[in-house]
Amino acid sequence: MKYLFKYVYKGHEKQVIHIDKDQENIVINEIQKFQDARYISPPMELWRVFSFPLLQIHPCVMALQKHLPNQQLVRFKDVDKMEDIVDREKEKNSMLMSFFEKNKVDSNARKHLYKEFPKHFTWNRSNHCWRTRKHKSMIGRLVYANPAEGERYYLRLLLCHITRPTCFEDIYTTNSVLHPTFRKAALDRGLIETNDSLSQCLVEASLFQFLNALRRLFAMMLIFCEPGNVRKLWADHYDSLSQDYRKKYGCPERVQNMVLIDIRVFVESMSKKLSDHDLLNVSAHIDLIKRLS
Template structure:
């Protein structure tokens, strides 16, 4: 008898084991029993794993098999959270001899059952959280997020005191009132409710349990992280200054306040890390490690740390410029600054901006300029120049003439999809880069930017803010 696609019959085995895929190989005794089904003799090797109780309970065919690998957990979560069923379709004529135009005829749609459609049309909630959870913001003084509409007057918004209110600022206001029970920020929602319209806290008249969750802040966020620690442990603070004041002494930073309240420990982990790295790491790697330590470990005194390890951080520059200590200092600081910029920070965030006060032309080159000048020129882009047709050459020569003559200009290349606009852009990129000039390829979408070497979106390149619209 041949084997089926599910690898039956199985083999006889004296005990249950687990194979390399995490599936069990169930015990199958060779007890000599067999049954004739459709003129075929079947024994224990043909029995599918089952549970008699479940078969009786559900009165249906039901296979039961244990699966114990991480793939099973991933499958279940992906299946539960995969979203609604979707289909992709296109509409064409029954006897259309033309080739399918994907751009014109493709359409993506979503299939929704009638029950779900009515539920959504009536605006019923699709899920609920019980008990309710309110996210409590954490922000530094006068650093709260405010939403503005494009047609609003900025001066009027700034003058409106109500627009600046947040649950945190009003938490301080309520604690300043007489008779207010000193509560932790996270516990405030148990006794008070937040009115979004009036932007105020009001005492609850009913015992409704609402959990307050203080928004997460990572150590790389610096003072905001230490402010969150204080709010989680200090009861009834009346202001930001009140959080900084301990036994009549006003701390300079929230980090210092957290240290004096013994909410964090001042240890020598950073010192040990850098000390060990000095023995085995090259100076360039050590400078990158120093930047990582500044961001993720938040040392209490970065300036002291810089002074202590400066000779190791600048060792290679000292050998290159032994008689110019000022240039060595600037190059070392610039190298650390480049590593910090790659992670979204700068020396100024750690009160080390004085290290970059005086710079020469070489040091003043920002990371974007360095990346633009060091960006490779793909050979396929360089080859595009020789494969331009007449219309592309005309546009190519017009634009390049402006570049060579240092004349400003703005050009708009128009044409249907597939006519070679990106091909022309790549040829222009290669030609300008071969002149050792800077090219900053920018597009409105990530898909378009990916088609040009070193391409980036406009929002990423020029740090354009995203406008949030309330629908």
């Protein structure tokens, strides 16, 4: 697939020709004599003269944009004033926001997922709204999101399974429960795999791993394995993760914070932040004691 993509989009054919007289001991400066030329064969030229189609995508594919709440894409120039940018952009709806608005006023639109919208509606770029499609067809594809992107990835996951949302709150809500994050909403809907395999891995590792290595393993799971319920994984294995600190310190709060600080160090060593994951916060005074020690 990669080869076909590179072959199709490699561009026009090129060749460089340079002729020198026969001379001995001639030194050629290839940089100064380089010429960027384009070669067009007679068939290619005739194809263009008669305006024959050069390429075609069938069926047409529309990239559907998505964004987190209040994080719409705004385009502006360096010379634009902030007031003018705000006045110009506040009346424009993104594809996703127009999708919500369409579901509010059109009962037929509520039957379709966001990715199915281009089959039944057309996107009007000038008015920034969806209109009923009258002819032809088109396939919709949500813009890709990596699991490492966090909430943006889970928003994409939810949009692929939820119909009739009229606002972001409808996506946050599952079984009449308003969740604080898209991740928890996706977990409640069963769209994220459970932590059984990760939990079993930590159980086995706790039998022979040193405590510091066990906390490093937990941090690696946060970064690379994307556990569905981080709080539950933390609660189930907290005793194993904190065994050495519980023997050394009598204060439960200090023990918890010492474990979190160790995990934070491992997470930050992989260029990530502990605050990006659903874990408890580190107390400031405990953090200071840890740094001084």
